[in-house]
Amino acid sequence: LEGRPVNPDADAYYDLPGRSAESDTLYEHCKRALALGLRFGAHGLPLMGSGDWNDGMNLVGAKGRGESVWLGFFLHDVLKRFSEVARIREDEEFARECLEEASRLGARIEDSSWDGRWYRRAYMDDGTPLGSKESPECRIDSIAQSWAVLSGAGDPDRARMAMRSLDEELVCPDIGIVKLLDPPFGASDLDPGYIRGYPPGVRENGGQYTHAAIWAVMAFAALGERERAWELARMINPVHHGGSAAAIAVYKVEPYVVAADVYSLPLHAGLGGWTWYTGSAGWMYRLWMESLLGLRLEGERLRVEPCLPRDWKSVKAHYRFRETVYHIHLTLDATVPAGTTVSVDGVQQPGGAILLVDDRKDKQVEIRVGSGD
Numbered sequence: 001l002e003g004r005p006v007n008p009d010a011d012a013y014y015d016l017p018g019r020s021a022e023s024d025t026l027y028e029h030c031k032r033a034l035a036l037g038l039r040f041g042a043h044g045l046p047l048m049g050s051g052d053w054n055d056g057m058n059l060v061g062a063k064g065r066g067e068s069v070w071l072g073f074f075l076h077d078v079l080k081r082f083s084e085v086a087r088i089r090e091d092e093e094f095a096r097e098c099l100e101e102a103s104r105l106g107a108r109i110e111d112s113s114w115d116g117r118w119y120r121r122a123y124m125d126d127g128t129p130l131g132s133k134e135s136p137e138c139r140i141d142s143i144a145q146s147w148a149v150l151s152g153a154g155d156p157d158r159a160r161m162a163m164r165s166l167d168e169e170l171v172c173p174d175i176g177i178v179k180l181l182d183p184p185f186g187a188s189d190l191d192p193g194y195i196r197g198y199p200p201g202v203r204e205n206g207g208q209y210t211h212a213a214i215w216a217v218m219a220f221a222a223l224g225e226r227e228r229a230w231e232l233a234r235m236i237n238p239v240h241h242g243g244s245a246a247a248i249a250v251y252k253v254e255p256y257v258v259a260a261d262v263y264s265l266p267l268h269a270g271l272g273g274w275t276w277y278t279g280s281a282g283w284m285y286r287l288w289m290e291s292l293l294g295l296r297l298e299g300e301r302l303r304v305e306p307c308l309p310r311d312w313k314s315v316k317a318h319y320r321f322r323e324t325v326y327h328i329h330l331t332l333d334a335t336v337p338a339g340t341t342v343s344v345d346g347v348q349q350p351g352g353a354i355l356l357v358d359d360r361k362d363k364q365v366e367i368r369v370g371s372g373d
Contacts, residue, residue, distance in 0.1 A: 011050055011062070027089055034082060037075055038101065041067040043123055044108030046075050052122075053143065056195030056204045063125040069113045070121060073147035073154070076102045076109070080152070106153040114158055118165040119144040121181070124192070131181070136188040140169045141181040143212050149219035163219055167228070170216075175250075175270040176235045177208035177262045178216050201265025203273060208262040210236065210280035214287050221291040221307045230309050233292060237284075241272065258284050295319070302354040304367050305340065308332060322358040330367040341368045 003017035039047045041061075046052075048061030048068040060066040079102035086095035113120050121131025121141035131141040145162040148154025154162065170179040184206025185196045198205040213236050220229040234240060241262075242248050242255025253259055253272035260278035263271040289295050293315065294306035302319065315330040326344075342349040343366045349355060354365060 011058075027085070030082065030085075031094060034078070034098070037078075040108075041065055041123070042127070043067050043112035044105075045069060045112065045123070046071040048122055051193070054195070054204055056193055056198075057122065057130075058193035060122050060124050060130065060192050062193075065125040065127075067123045068121075069109065069119055069123075069131070070141070070144045070147055072105055072109045072113070073144065073151040076105050076153040077147070077151040079105070102153075109153060110155055110158075113144075114155075118162040118169075119148050119154070119158075122192075128190070130190075130192060135190070137183050137185045137190050138181045138192070139183065140165060142166050142170050142178065142216050143180070146212070146215040146219040149222050150215065160223060163216075163223060163225075166216060171232065172264060173235065175262075175264065176240055177264060177270070178213035178232065178236060179206055179264055180204055180209040180212050182206055199265060201269075202263050203261045207264045207273070208236070210258060210260055210262070210278065211283055214280060214283045218287055218291045221287075224307070226307045227309060229292065229307060233287060238272075241270070257281065293317070298353065300356045301351075302326070302356055303352065304328070304330065304342065304354070305352075306330065306332075306369060308369075310334075321356040323360045324356075324358045324363065326354065326356070326363045326365050328365040328367060330369060332369050334370070337370050339370050342366075 001017040002020040003015060006013060037046060041047055042065070045067035047064065048057070048066045048071065049064075050058045050062050051060075052068045052071045053074070061068070079098040083095040083098035083102075086092070086098060109119075115129075115132045117133070118140050119131070120129050121138060121144050123129055129135065130138050131144060133139055145159075145166040148159040148162050166178075170182055172179060181204075184200035185192065186200045186205070195204050198207075201207050203209065213232075217229055217232045217236065220232065238251075238255045238258055240247075241251035248255065250270040251262075251272045253275045257275050258278055258281040259272040259275045260280055261273035263269060263273065292307050294304050294308075295317070296303045296305070302321075306315065308315065313332055315328075317328040317330070319326045319328055340352045342352055342354060344354055344363050
């Protein structure tokens with residue numbers, strides 16, 4: 001598609017784009033998108049523009065100078081993953097460029113974004129930090145901490161400390177939520193954007209934004225903190241909010257679908273927000289399947305690396321690959337060394353993964369996981 005650039009004095013415009021005479025592969029389109037994202041500010045972090053993941057922070061970088069710490073972690077992850085795509089395409093030069101750029105970016109994040117107990121969230125156009133202990137509002141934002149872990153870019157010791165801080169500052173077990181940030185915006189002169197239009201404790205402005213809460217649980221699982229990961233996963237599960245008439249009277253929305261947000265403001269603490277209308281549902285599915293039960297599809301191999309509570313003894317799953325069903329029985333055995341052994345119909349599988357074959361014959365899979373405890 002072709003369309004005119006947004007004017008310097010405008011945030012957006014409505015128009016009908018035209019069809020470009022130029023065409024190229026999806027791969028080249030992705031390379032251009034990455035190149036466009038490699039624009040950095042004074043701290044060496046990606047420019048935030050009129051919003052990153054949190055589009056409610058649309059004024060943080062509206063003048064073209066604001067930077068996003070979270071986007072730095074996310075970009076680092078994208079660069080690493082896309083380097084693998086480039087290698088598959090035999091584009092070794094771009095694969096190397098991705099990894100080199102990711103390495104430089106990771107170093108800049110560490111140099112500019114650590115606040116002592118957690119990572120900052122962003123820098124506004126005038127250089128004011130968000131997500132700092134000095135910030136009157138949004139002292140800590142969850143997604144910078146989660147993605148320090150999920151991207152692998154954060155210093156390991158700092159990332160663990162950041163997740164401890166998230167646990168201490170943002171988890172509210174009394175109402176069963178993980179807040180996106182705290183304190184909410186509204187009382188100070190900070191103006192990061194239309195996020196301030198929500199009352200303090202509603203939606204992105206200091207409530208639980210479930211998408212981000214799930215990332216936090218995924219990060220605990222990635223750190224191997226399995227008991228905490230399962231505690232928080234159960235806590236944010238919507239079923240947790242519907243276990244009794246009293247709980248339903250507080251939550252007031254369907255407990256059988258995921259709510260995009262849950263309020264934290266005192267008069268409505270625990271009230272569910274938008275339901276049926278959130279990508280958080282897909283992320284929650286990935287949390288349970290991938291981060292906790294450990295099922296990960298890699299091409300035509302199924303890898304099983306569970307993160308399970310210590311008191312679990314076994315798990316059963318039925319996995320359909322096209323028209324073939326794999327009946328999986330996973331046993332946890334704390335008496336054997338750490339590691340995983342996998343057999344399909346009695347045949348050991350190399351590399352701890354199941355080679356998936358669609359021959360329409362049911363398969364019996366035995367997986368033994370040793371904790372080494």
